[in-house]
Amino acid sequence: MRTSKRFTTGQRVTDRHLLRSVEVDDVRFPGWNGEPVAAWLLRPRGAEGPLPVVVTYIGYTGGRGLPTDHLLWSAAGYAHLVVDSRGQGHDTPDTTEGNGTQWAEGFMTRGVDSPEHYYYRRLITDCVRAVDAVADLPGLGHRRVVVTGGSQGGGLALAVAGPASDDVAAVMPDVPFLCHYRRAAEISGEGPYEELAKYLRWHSRRHVERTFTTLSYFDGVHFAQRATTPALFSVGLMDPICPPSTVYAAFNHYAGEDRTMTVWPFADHGGGYGSNPVEQLAWLRERGLGVPA
Template structure:
């Protein structure tokens, strides 16, 4: 790895050239209203995982178009009364896996709602939620699934799931407040859910977030997942502008402008997967209280345990 993006002094003031679609707010309001209109009450079933200090609950809630989405709800067994809930989103290619994969937040005294990722779970951690609505030609992966129209785009569905996960967490009888968090794709979903959920979210923690300044990202890195986009438009050059117009609707830069909660974001200067300029593009748009953790010698590992430790302390201070 090596430094390859803009120098740090330019990153600190960098702004994306991506234009926000004129109907951005209307598009997302209509999408979320439709999902809510089809929602049914979440189903919570306690499971025995052998984790004796924790309550572990299998959750099914209504996501995009009312479709069922799986999650884990993990909370300390000895905790009485209200608890803050951390809604956690997963990185690209992974699913919700096992409850014992997610012990950080419950160990810190939080309830942790871990959202499964529709259609994913075949690359590095298993998942349980299908994606029934694939559409059109695509490059292998998820970045170009349905990319020729924002209405059919995969990330429209996944971001809707993320907002509905926040709403499911808020409805828990013990929830005192809700935070959102994730790394990479999970970090991009945290920015999106934070921007679309308004005051329902009390804190946003996004590690090296994916899906930010996408028009730039797909031109400056050869790493997947962004390289999926380049492969798709290389074979479909007449469809490039339609695809670019679609990804504008899910760009973290636009969601970041709408975040009202305190936010913690990390960036890594040697990150070839989510280039630092794309992360700064989103971070620089967050209007309120915010903090950037910068890892100058890291790639997409993005601080690893160092960032996890900072994330817990950030949440504790809210």
């Protein structure tokens, strides 16, 4: 087992999953309150030199899954850190989950009575510290870190790109969740924003305003205003879960001059599906973040 200030790399699990071209490590790093957060670190087998690193955050109610779920980026020559979501995955518990209000199933109202208690304060802290921790592993290009994810993962990538702009070379939020909470709760026809709508349906107007005050601290629109790193967004124009207007709200407030939106006109919440990584790989290469052939 290798240890460093911010990373513990445990058993190499490549052989367990019968992978021959990829090396996989089961890692832990300290997240919120120093609590260990699980992640997979995948690298092309035998790769030398500092590799550009893609840090991926996961969609709502998902965890890091298995290494075999995440082979694209290592196949393209990148190091790939796949970060578990506390309380949502099986390997990173949310030990403070009972602190604060939770009215409905899910995570959207967990601790929503105050910014100090809100669930996403802890999860976003984990995600920022994942970028911090990359610098402690040898062979990784810690100045060439790309943060990305779809849906919740896209919202988390935006949340990291703001406060960690100096350490992030690019951000790629796909159909991002956690943007413009109020509008999303008002118009979304499916998915997690309905948890907020159901919660607010039974509370007074005063309670509604307090709830959205809490949520404003964790809104991707506000994080976008602090982010200057190059950004590649994507949006599905028929997305019922993360309505396009909420994605465009974050995109239009993004502070960086180098911002691009990939538009999928007839797409639902899956966005571009398998076509989107092709766009991402080309976009990264254009910005000097590709892997040499």
